Amino acid sequence: MDGREIARPGPDRGMVFQSYTLFPWLTVEQNIMFGLAERGAPMDKQRAVAASFIEKMGLKGFEHHWPKQLSGGMQQRTAIARALANDPEMLLLDEPFGALDNQTRGLMQELLLSIWERDRKTVLFVTHDIEEAIFLANRCIVMSARPGRIKADVRIDLPHPRDYRMKTSPAFSELKARLTEEIRAEAVLAAAH
């Protein structure tokens, strides 16, 4: 990244996993403060950062809840806040909404878009959901089935700010048709092996 070789995980790359990885013994607020605490940031800075993300992520009123008491969508919002609280240069998301129901997933996509439109931080988002990929991305990279190589690199020229109505526009459908073809070919190959 930026010419440096990456050998191990670090706080300059925020990461959100598909599985729920909030620390169950910490409250929402303490989870968000975890990275700052690990780097020895002063307590009032930790609190201030946590408070601002709790606000942005719509977690107000749940600061002192434990992860177990939250819905899946709230847990993933907290996980994104926890990653962003470190102010990383890049956000890595590995199917973060994969375990959520369709409606919640749609709302989470809009939330993530609005964060990106505000901060313009590089986000690498891995997904199997073509619609999700087009809606969120400016650039879609299609990976081939084993071995995983880059198969296609598609620019998504939909204008920002985007909203959910865009998912039914003709331009969107066209992109979706094209990516569906690319991916179907890979899926057929993968299933044949």
Next chain:
Amino acid sequence: MFRPLEPVSPPARIALGVGFFVLFLAVWAFATLGGYVSRTFLADPLTMVANGWELMTKFNFAYDIGLTIWRVVGGFILAALVGVPIGIAMGAWKPVEAMLEPFVSFARYLPASAFIPLLILWAGLGELQKLLVIFIGSFFQIVLMVAVAVGQTRRDLVEAAYTLGSTDGGVVRRVLIPANAPEIAEILRLVLGWAWTYVIVAELIGSSAGIGHMIIDSQARLETGQIIFGIIVIGIIGLVSDFLFKAINRKLFPWRFA
């Protein structure tokens, strides 16, 4: 009622739990007071209570109870203070585990009671010997169980901590230990129960006071009522300490029960 895994209501739970104690007492009373079992071998509940009262009022049995509790708690705390950190180290660092695990697995099967003659030679008949019996009995169990618990920490939580900038030491301090603290407390609760067996065995041999000593003393005089009273006292203390342990865990780890 007969559907598997169907929960019971709290009042029904208490009624059933108390009911079985009552049933147990009833069978015991029927067998002894009804004359089906010889009094020489098994005292009836009334004699047991009378003997117990006599022990408490005339023979200062409370002192023996206190002494036994102190021995268990003392030996157990020593074992926990040394065993828990070693167990955490074994769970966290695989080379430490590779070095210690075979030996601890071996030592775990050495019966603590078999060490008593040796410990009497080394430490005499004093309190140190009693504490050491309990220490040997609890220590290896604690080490091994804590190591297993820490070793099974969810890997994804550890990875999440690294992506948030944790150092190796930070992962141990802020993930491995808090994640397993409730498990460790549960292990200690279990091992404390076992420690009670060791203390009584230690007191049966070469002891001048304590619940175990009273039991072996009563055997010589065929006072089965006193023996049973002693055993029941141990049971009650176990029940109370278990209850306390659970209450403390609930207080310390609210996130587990939320």
